[in-house]
Amino acid sequence: MNGIVAILRDVLGAEQVLDARAAEGRVSSYWDPSPLQARALVRPRSTAEVSKVLRVCHEHGQKIVTHGGLTGCVEGATSDADTVVLSLERMQAIEDIDTVGRTATVQAGVVLQRLQDAVREHGLIFPVDLGARGSCTIGGNVATNAGGINVIRYGMMRARVLGLEAVLADGTVLSSMNRMLKNNAGYDLKQLFIGSEGTLGVVTRVVVRLDEATRSRNSAMVGLASFDHVTGLLRHLQQSLGGNLSAFEVMWGDYFRDVTGAGFHRAPLAREHAYYVMLEVEGANVEIDTPQFMAVMEQALDRGLVADAVIPQSETERRALWEIRENFQPLYRRQPIFLYDVSLPIREMEAYVAEVQARLRKRWPESRCDVIGHIGDGNLHFFVTPGCEGEHQHAQSDEDVYAPLKPIGGSVSAEHGIGTEKRPHLGISRSAEEIALMRTLKCTLDPKNLLNPGKVL
Ligand SMILES: Cc1cc2nc3c(=O)[nH]c(=O)nc-3n(C[C@H](O)[C@H](O)[C@H](O)COP(=O)(O)OP(=O)(O)OC[C@H]3O[C@@H](n4cnc5c(N)ncnc54)[C@H](O)[C@@H]3O)c2cc1C
Missing domain, CATH: 3.30.43.10 (Uridine Diphospho-n-acetylenolpyruvylglucosamine Reductase, domain 2)
Structure with a gap:
């Protein structure tokens, strides 16, 4: 050896x-x-x-x-x-950008932001987008079926991959570089590798689906009084703006207060609201879209859905608002800190969060549990800090976050995957029969258990 x-x-x-x-x-x-x-x-x-x-x-x-x-x-x-x-x-080639078929063909090591920038030069967008865009790779995005901030409009990575090439454990190259939206010729084998976290094959090349670049973008950060106001605003925007809503990112009040303030991000709104939402609407015509956006926001204020709002006047101001949602480093001054990524039906969210927070407070009275979410996708992230010393705190925190998920049919992973961290909890979200079929697939494709062993299963 x-x-x-x-x-x-x-x-x-x-x-x-x-x-x-x-x-x-x-x-x-x-x-x-x-x-x-x-x-x-x-x-x-x-x-x-x-x-x-x-x-x-x-x-x-x-x-x-x-x-x-x-x-x-x-x-x-x-x-x-x-x-x-x-x-x-070293596999960083953008091999082809097809402006007519609206596809890009890339090697798997291409960094997400580089692809986004390259296709934008052709008036196109690759809409999967996440805070790690400057470092994460297309192959990693495929392997984890990445989600991010635009799923509400464009779907997860699975919805953007048309074809891929993967190398199997024994070195066999499986080239499935389809470029068409429709192809029902037998099993859709690429789906096996999307979200398989490197356990079934190494993804080496990918064909992704692009969209036309939008020409207008309107953003706002708003403060809201209750979770009903949050869901009411989401419905209002979806009804009034057709499919143009591209981001709707919710921050619970404690998260907002913990990442803003002295030495951290500047708070653009008063810090006492119960919830905050960063929202973005994109369309094809500035003259039509901007007045429509302003009217829709005014209606939200008039109906009492929104307590306060700030609308960025420049790209710098817009980026500063997004930093509050995407740069959660201020939370990491507290250690240890445990990050979660669960999914559940929107209507269960308020009660679920309250139950998790109550369980954590009962266990650790000084604990903090900050919450953000891509709630239109049914996805919440928790940042849990016990606030005291002790043993096995991560496992205890897992118990408090995951136990209330099972009865409501939630998932222990919305978009991050299972890896090794969530492996003990896979059974909360998948049946014994599902896990058995996963094992059969793994044994068939990698009988010697050489690819990323011990991950997922
Ligand atoms: C600040 C920040 C924000 C984030 N926000 C989000 C978010 O909003 N949504 C989201 O979904 N995730 C998010 N993530 C998580 C992460 O960025 C994604 O999981 C991303 O898709 C990982 O890509 P990567 O290239 O870094 O993969 P890696 O971390 O290198 O690998 C991830 C897994 O994929 C496997 N893998 C990597 N490349 C390949 C390949 N070519 N073939 C086969 N297997 C492979 C690895 O073995 C590993 O199991 C965030 C992370 C950070 C740091």
């Missing part, structure tokens, strides 16, 4: 294979600054090279963990000293 570094160097060239010592010069992930543990880190440049790496590892029973931008939230890319890490960092 110790010879695997030499064999990989032989196959790929020495420069593309770092040994354990060189790998230690890197951090483990965005969330974990400890040195990366690996037997070797390989940096292939093409699907053919990925195939060679996997074939060699398969022959030698060598386990592999695939790395994209390392922004994943569920410890899905963790490795140890016996792992070969396969990084897609």
Whole structure:
């Protein structure tokens, strides 16, 4: 086994294979600054090279963990000293942008923001968007079925992938680079890899669906008195603006207060509202859309749905509003802190959040539980801090967040995936039969259990 570094160097060239010592010069992930543990880190440049790496590892029973931008939230890319890490960092080609068919064909290591910028030059958008856009990769977005802030209008990654190429555990290349919206010729095999978190194959190339760039954008941050006002506003906007609502991001009042104030983000609205919403509406005609947006917002104020509102007057002001929602670093001054990503029906949200907070307060009177959500997608994120010292706090917090989910049919993962962090809780959201079929798929595609072992299942 110790010879695997030499064999990989032989196959790929020495420069593309770092040994354990060189790998230690890197951090483990965005969330974990400890040195990366690996037997070797390989940096292939093409699907053919990925195939060679996997074939060699398969022959030698060598386990592999695939790395994209390392922004994943569920410890899905963790490795140890016996792992070969396969990084897609050298597979960054944007191979084609088809302005007529509205598709882009890319290698999996392309960083999300780079693709967004590249297609915008052609008057098109790639609408999957998330706070990690500057680091996360298209391959990682596929592998986690990423969601983000525009799902309400454009869907998750699964809705944007038309085709992909993946390398199976034994090195077989499965090229399924479909470019059409419609293709019902048998099973849709690409879906197997979307959201599979690197456990069924390594995604090497992707065809994604683009949309026309919108020409108008109107944004606002509003303060609201109750959760009924939040859902009322969402309905009002959806009824009045057709399909033009592209973001509706809710912040519970405590979150807003904890990330604004002295030394943190500047609060653009009074800090005593019960809820805040960052909303965005995009359309095709500035002359029509902006007056319509203003009228719809006035109606919301007149009907008492909204208590207060701020409308940015420049891109700088707009970005500053989004920072409040997307840059939650001020919360991380408290440690430990546990991040959650659950989904549940909107009508259950208010009671569910209250129950989780009550459970946490009963366990730890000084605890904090800040909440934000893509509520139009049924998705909430919690940031939980116990506020005291103790053992097994993460597991206890998990219990308080997940136990009330089961009776309402919620999911322990809306968009982050399972990784290793949520593996013990998969059974809350999936039946025994579903998990058994997942295992059958894993055994069929990766019988030696070499690809990202111990993740998801
Ligand atoms: C500030 C911040 C905000 C975020 N906001 C959101 C959000 O709004 N919505 C959301 O969904 N997520 C969000 N995330 C989580 C994260 O950005 C996404 O999960 C993202 O899709 C991960 O991409 P990555 O390239 O960083 O993947 P990595 O973290 O490198 O990997 C994630 C998983 O995918 C596997 N993988 C990576 N590349 C491949 C490949 N080519 N083939 C096969 N498997 C692969 C890895 O082995 C691992 O299991 C956020 C993260 C941060 C830090």
